[in-house]
Amino acid sequence: MNIQAVKVIYKYEMLRAWDTILQSFASPVISTVLYFVVFGSAIGSRIENIEGILYGAFIVPGLMMLALLTQSVSNASFGIYFPRFTGTMYETLSAPISAIEIVLGYVGAAASKSFIIGLIILATAGFFVELKIVHPFWMLGFLVLTCISFSLLGFIIGLWAESFEQLQLIPLLVITPLVFLGGSFYTIDMLPPAWQKISLFNPVVYLVSGFRWSFYEISDVSIEVSLFMVLLFATACLVIVWWMFKTGYRLKQ
Amino acid sequence: MSSVISVSNLSKVYASGHRALNDVSLDIHSGEILALLGPNGAGKTTLISIICGIVNASEGSVTVDGYDIVKNYRITRSMIGLVPQELTLSMFVSVWDTICFSRGLFGKKPDPAYLEQLLKDLSLWDKKDSDILTLSGGMKRRVLIAKALSHEPSILFLDEPTAGVDVELRKDMWSLVEKMRQSGVTIILTTHYIEEAEEIADRVGVISNGELIVVDDKDALKHKLGKRQMMIELEHTIESIPQSLTLWSLELSDEGNQLTYTYDSHSEHTGIAELLRAIDRSGLLLKDINTSQSSLEDIFINLVHNSE
Numbered sequence: 001m002n003i004q005a006v007k008v009i010y011k012y013e014m015l016r017a018w019d020t021i022l023q024s025f026a027s028p029v030i031s032t033v034l035y036f037v038v039f040g041s042a043i044g045s046r047i048e049n050i051e052g053i054l055y056g057a058f059i060v061p062g063l064m065m066l067a068l069l070t071q072s073v074s075n076a077s078f079g080i081y082f083p084r085f086t087g088t089m090y091e092t093l094s095a096p097i098s099a100i101e102i103v104l105g106y107v108g109a110a111a112s113k114s115f116i117i118g119l120i121i122l123a124t125a126g127f128f129v130e131l132k133i134v135h136p137f138w139m140l141g142f143l144v145l146t147c148i149s150f151s152l153l154g155f156i157i158g159l160w161a162e163s164f165e166q167l168q169l170i171p172l173l174v175i176t177p178l179v180f181l182g183g184s185f186y187t188i189d190m191l192p193p194a195w196q197k198i199s200l201f202n203p204v205v206y207l208v209s210g211f212r213w214s215f216y217e218i219s220d221v222s223i224e225v226s227l228f229m230v231l232l233f234a235t236a237c238l239v240i241v242w243w244m245f246k247t248g249y250r251l252k253q
Numbered sequence: 254m255s256s257v258i259s260v261s262n263l264s265k266v267y268a269s270g271h272r273a274l275n276d277v278s279l280d281i282h283s284g285e286i287l288a289l290l291g292p293n294g295a296g297k298t299t300l301i302s303i304i305c306g307i308v309n310a311s312e313g314s315v316t317v318d319g320y321d322i323v324k325n326y327r328i329t330r331s332m333i334g335l336v337p338q339e340l341t342l343s344m345f346v347s348v349w350d351t352i353c354f355s356r357g358l359f360g361k362k363p364d365p366a367y368l369e370q371l372l373k374d375l376s377l378w379d380k381k382d383s384d385i386l387t388l389s390g391g392m393k394r395r396v397l398i399a400k401a402l403s404h405e406p407s408i409l410f411l412d413e414p415t416a417g418v419d420v421e422l423r424k425d426m427w428s429l430v431e432k433m434r435q436s437g438v439t440i441i442l443t444t445h446y447i448e449e450a451e452e453i454a455d456r457v458g459v460i461s462n463g464e465l466i467v468v469d470d471k472d473a474l475k476h477k478l479g480k481r482q483m484m485i486e487l488e489h490t491i492e493s494i495p496q497s498l499t500l501w502s503l504e505l506s507d508e509g510n511q512l513t514y515t516y517d518s519h520s521e522h523t524g525i526a527e528l529l530r531a532i533d534r535s536g537l538l539l540k541d542i543n544t545s546q547s548s549l550e551d552i553f554i555n556l557v558h559n560s561e
Binding site for chain 1: 267268305306307308309326327328329330331333335337339341342343344345346350353354355356357358359360361362400
């Protein structure tokens, strides 16, 4: 195991985030604060409590997920796409480093950044609403699993993309709609029956539901199903990454 | 001399169908400087990229110090440093950070003293905290070399190291290459500049259309394939070569005042004495005589031309 390589990739990816601290950390926090102000305070004060939870508090897990998913995907995809774009990938490919070690370095750093962002958003939320976390370990577990699995997805997008446009395509056209329609701002039983069924095909529903359960013990689907779906998603991403490295897809000719 | 890299029947066909390498076999000796010459698209970079692990071979195998580059990639890659052709660098990091990154990537523990000496040797020490973006092209090239040497490799690949580099930096690079060779590093460089190969290489390989046409000692190559020419300047112009001189296959210049005789300087019988006597008998008056040895460049052009 080339521990040194994993360490330097992780370290320099984290340093890159530090160098662009406004973009990396401040920007997701500011946009989340705006959501709290608009949906939590302004509009939320006129919305009824959901299953006994104030609307402002109800949307905390969903807002965290929204930030985590988009940040994980964009951090990880940019992290691996940039060396491909600039040509510096030659160095990683010619180094005595395995695919697992490359993934550990890049995905580990992207997931860590998202994890930190998640905690900052949680702390920020504390200024706006009264926080209650019934199952803190489950909450942390979901947080970590989400960061890892969506960083893996970002890594896949970063390996697949052949232009900056493609790099933005999936986050914009797929991830954001899935998150908004995944019950971040509502419970799916508020939807008409047909849309409730369609929503079950959205993997984000399971993430938000499980995550919200760890806060308030209210969920759209059972916690076991949520956990199973998250693990299934992470495994699928791992298999795709493994296949990409095995075949050298978009990395080696 | 023991070979440190063995390339056996290596072929590469890209997905586009382009055959970049065709059945190339080559032994690179430990501690030598091998120059790979060839026109653009000849396959030089593909060959280097396969050995370094950046491109997968279609057929054939490569061993480095006896280890297969696929099965034992960790061992083989840790022995190799690569300076790529393009100035591919992360622009927003400092020189020091980028070489520390490279060293770590190759599994080596931090060694600030070694890296400091390396930067000093490459006249980069005063730029260690500068962002790469702010450096000149020549300095960026030096950073690439520093990155390649940061993990103390025993084999160094330099892909067109002096392309677009000014004369001073080119001379600096040549002396650096010589210094590395003295410390026992095996160096393989690709180049367009024949003078570069002539100046610093021990052996020269010529690649054209994906095939290794020849690889030999630089001097042996000149000896084997080089020709000598004698230019005979005449006092008066002539319209055609006299009948009595046809035996020597002379060439007459367009101006009609110079005869060129091409001969093998290593053969027992060069025919020079007889030619000069025959010229004298034919009544032509000599003004001057010059001889020249064909350069590596002439040999290279001939080889590539013949292979096409």
